[in-house]
Every structure is written in C-alpha cells, then in structure tokens.
Amino acid sequence: MKPAPFVHLSAGSIDEAVALLLEHGDDVKILAGGQSLVPLMNMRLAQPAVLVDIGRTPGLDAIAVDGALRIGATARQSAVLRSPAVAAAAPLLTDALQWVSHPAIRNRGTFGGSVAHADAAAELPSALLALDAEMVARGPQGERTIPAGDFFVTYFTSALEEDEVLTEVRVPPRSPAERTGAKFLEIARRHGDFALVGVAVSLSLDAEDAIAGARVALCGVADVPLRARAAEAALVGTRAGDVAAATEAGRLAAEGLEPPSDVHASARYRVDAATTLVRRALLAASPTAPGGER
C-alpha cells in the first residue's frame, strides 16, 4: 500500500497556499497532519495530483485568547489537548480531544484537519457545534467565517470551497462569572477509535444551579453532527444534575434519530447508546458531579 505519485508543494504562507490551490484546480488537496489523508492515499482511495502542504506554514498553529478562544488550523491535536488556555476557555474541547485517536496520531494530526475532514464520527465537530464555534476560511476572495451549524454538509464534506483554506477555529468567550458545565462522552469499540456514538454537552447555569442554556450535540448518528434541540429546550429551567430531567433529555435526543447501521453497530444500538450517553453526559456535566465544577 503506497501512495500514487503526486507533486508535493510546501506553502510558505496562507496566501501562497490559496494561490497554489487556485493554480492547480481540480486535483489538488491540502496536506495538514496527513493522519487521515495519507492512509487514504496509501489505500489509493485518494490519488491527488498535487498536495499543498500547510503542516509547517508559519502563523497557522497559534493558540490564543483575545476575547474569543482562537485555535490555528494546524495546531496539533496534542498541543490543543495540553493547552492550559484551551482547558480554561473551553474545557469541553480538552475533554473531547482525549477521545480522539492515540498520542502518536494526535502528535501529528491537526485540529483544523479533523474539522475540515468532516468525518461524521469525529469528536471535534460535535464539540464545536455544542460550543457555537465559528470556522475562519481564507480563499481568493478573502476571509469569511462559517458558523459550526452551517459548516458540516454531509459525510466528509464541509462548506469549504475547493480553493479555501481553513485557517482558524473561534470559540466565543464566556464571562468569567458564568457558571458552566461541560462533558464529552462516547462509546467506541476500543479507546482511540472513532465514536460509534458521541455526545458533547455544554451548559450555562444560573446562581441557583438551574440550567439557563443547554447545548447537546451528537456525533456518529447521522451524516453530520446534530444538535438535540428538543432535549436542549426541555432542559432549560431544570436543575443541573436532576436525574429525571437528564433521562427525559436522553429520550428526547434519541427521538427521530435515524442513524446508520454498519459493521460496528446497528442503528437500534446507536439510538439506545445516544439515549444513555446524553443522560450520563448531562449528569457528569453538572457542577455537583465529581470534577464537574468549572
């Protein structure tokens, strides 16, 4: 299993990457960490004629907080996982990254690569949906931002145009006074495998620990990560950590799901897993849960 021949071009800047994408038209792909693309090329499921390598492009891998949390597209997954700034501003991402593959793969795989690849079973897209994040893309016409809710189009397809580079992911700030809860949970065949079903929960709480706002997002249950809106609506006003409310939210989240059946799990199993995971994640995200206080 070896890749077919291709031309490898290193982009010295984001603008050069965009220019190279434009110049090479149809059969060009961005190479970031290569942890999804190189396996696909080894198996000849992808045979791009040209690779534009952004893995070492300066200015693309910064992690910064200036109001919003800003994660550069080529920040390695392991760097984001270890970042104290990320753990403080968006603990849900730190939590989710622990489920993404293995240390050797996270050391090379990039944060933006996992987003752009748009695997329906990947953890980060659902976590970003639950955080109301925005993706920043640069193309020949300049820069635009795409809300997470519009970014994932279908299996392995994002809203990025062929000549656009994802440059950054922005997570909106929260006020330091705000009480919040966050949890990512999943069921996978083996630790580090893609999720059969995963759930990301992000809560904001009032002074009495009542839920003022809830975001619940699922991966592995459809062609894109999904918000469980009926469950979110039902949670508002209930107390964080309330077992009955969490159980009802799990039931509502699974209602109407039509997940895929495949060799890993049946559709029926995925529905049951979603019901249970939503309940567990909500209870674990409550500030009274061990490790739940943020």
Add this chain to the structure above:
Amino acid sequence: MAIDASSRHDPTARRVVSVVVNGEPHSALVESRLLLSDFLRHELGLTGTHVGCEHGVCGACTVSIDGQIARSCTTLAVQVDGAEIRTVEGMAPGEELHPIQQAFRRQHGLQCGFCTPGFLITVEALLREIPDPSEEQIREYLSGNVCRCTGYVGIVAAVREAADLMREA
C-alpha cells in the same frame, strides 16, 4: 529541500530529504510519495522499524519525530525534512539493552517481536510523560499499539518494571 523549476510539476521528480536518525545525519534523493517508514527501511537500511497495516492502526511503525512519537507509515519523508528521528535502533546505548528492553525481555512483553519496536518507542514516550503510570494509564496510552501474540499482560507488566527501573536509575 532542493526543488528546481522543472521538477515542480513532475510527480516522479526526486528531491533531497535530510534527517538526523539516532544522532547520525542522513540524506537521500526520494520521490514525494515515499513514506517515512520506507525511507527508514529501504533508503537507510534501518529495518528495526516494522510495517504492519500501513494505515496508522497497528502502531508497529511508531518512531519519534523531533521528540514526539508518530506513525512513520502515515508520514511522508518530505514532511520531515530537517527533523530528528529516533527509532528502536537508537534505544540501547551499547551492548547493554535499554531498561525498557530489559523489562520487556524479563516480563515476556514479546513473543514474535513484530509489534515490539513500536511498543518500545511508545513506552519510552509514556514514561517520559508519566514516570509512574497506573495500569489504566498504561493500557490507555498503549491502546494504539496492536499485539497479536502476548495478550498484553506481559507488556503491561514490562512497563511497570521499566518504570521502577528507570526511576531508580
């Protein structure tokens, strides 16, 4: 990375990749599609790094790139031009085995040995990050390395012993 104007559009064009492997500088003229695993094995003759699945799943090909473990089968040689690579050949300081290798030998952390180079490099990184890991931490860290022989019990025991040896040292 040497690349002239005429080779810019030729997918079979070769270019020079220079790396330091286990402290020794090496350069070779390679195609862009050459995997780091094949670069090490075929260009440099370092066959200690094993190749199992060639799509990132089994961990046999794990090496260290600039101090960070990585799959050499899902990394292109051209991506690591200028990097420092460490492979299993660099572990034993001389005639004597590295403490992790000694522990694997004593605790039956290997049978056929196919997975072993990847485990050894991964365990080295684990013990650097967590010098005294619990069994759960060991199993989680090594979940990306597949062994078809041992059933993992000997491997976990070897990591525990290596941790003790290295903390005493």
